[in-house]
Amino acid sequence: MRNEILGNYLIGLREGLEATLVVSILVAFLVKSGRRERLGQVWAGVGVAVALSVGFGALLTFVATDLMSPAGHELFDAIASVVAVTFVTWMIFWMRRTARKLSGALRAKLTDAIGLGGFAVVGMAFLAVAREGLETALLFYANAQGATTSPGPLLGISFGLASSVGLGWLLYASAVRINLAKFFTWTGLLLILVAAGILKYSIHDFQEAGVLPGGDTYAFDLSAVFDPGSWYAALLKGMLNITPTPSVLETIAWVGYAVPVLLFFLLPGRKSAAPAPTPAATPAEVPAAV
Numbered sequence: 001m002r003n004e005i006l007g008n009y010l011i012g013l014r015e016g017l018e019a020t021l022v023v024s025i026l027v028a029f030l031v032k033s034g035r036r037e038r039l040g041q042v043w044a045g046v047g048v049a050v051a052l053s054v055g056f057g058a059l060l061t062f063v064a065t066d067l068m069s070p071a072g073h074e075l076f077d078a079i080a081s082v083v084a085v086t087f088v089t090w091m092i093f094w095m096r097r098t099a100r101k102l103s104g105a106l107r108a109k110l111t112d113a114i115g116l117g118g119f120a121v122v123g124m125a126f127l128a129v130a131r132e133g134l135e136t137a138l139l140f141y142a143n144a145q146g147a148t149t150s151p152g153p154l155l156g157i158s159f160g161l162a163s164s165v166g167l168g169w170l171l172y173a174s175a176v177r178i179n180l181a182k183f184f185t186w187t188g189l190l191l192i193l194v195a196a197g198i199l200k201y202s203i204h205d206f207q208e209a210g211v212l213p214g215g216d217t218y219a220f221d222l223s224a225v226f227d228p229g230s231w232y233a234a235l236l237k238g239m240l241n242i243t244p245t246p247s248v249l250e251t252i253a254w255v256g257y258a259v260p261v262l263l264f265f266l267l268p269g270r271k272s273a274a275p276a277p278t279p280a281a282t283p284a285e286v287p288a289a290v
Helices: 002-032 036-066 070-116 118-144 151-172 180-208 231-240 248-266
Strands: none
Touching: 002 036, 002 070, 002 118, 002 151, 002 180, 036 070, 036 118, 070 118, 070 180, 070 248, 118 151, 118 180, 180 231, 180 248
């Protein structure tokens, strides 16, 4: 269970901190611009986004467990896993491309929303956080399907989200300073490996549902040297879904996703013209750079 907690803790920490930083940027802008009366509207939007994300996760679980046959459950899990991998991959690269402009873009959108009225502010805050929340719920659901203990994934993501909120508050209060670019780069790398494991598990589910062949055709068998009860086996299974007897298609999916995505992620970004000097940003205004 400990290693199932670790993978989901990473998801909660990474995704939760992105959402926390978005909220911090909005709150800091309102406080510094003397618009504290709008804080309630921002928090209302954040609250609705959190409720929607929790409800979305509960709906996924309900549909899969209560409305489907075992074969349908396998197929649903497989499709949800593919969608989760696609979504998280897009988000990792989207954040890498737009991180430096995120703070300014959020402040500009919030300024426009204030001009339109309170409902617009609520809607803007909702949209800014809902994307992260829905991604977290979908990614958590997909990653939890291979768990062998039911409380492990929930404990992991709960600890991760709690840690992200605490870290976000400390950054906002200037109590700590961390290099967010390096933090999100390293967690992005780990998240790509987690996504590769989710994709591998989706292939397994497709094979279990009879959609894809070759479930009994193993790429290799490491059972003799890969003790399933060892700590390292549990770590590799819980974090990256690496097993001693993967099928050929599972192995192709894992390698075929992880290798090119990691290489592309590690490529240096295109340099842009140096911007005009601006006042130093407070920790709460620093975007979630990757």
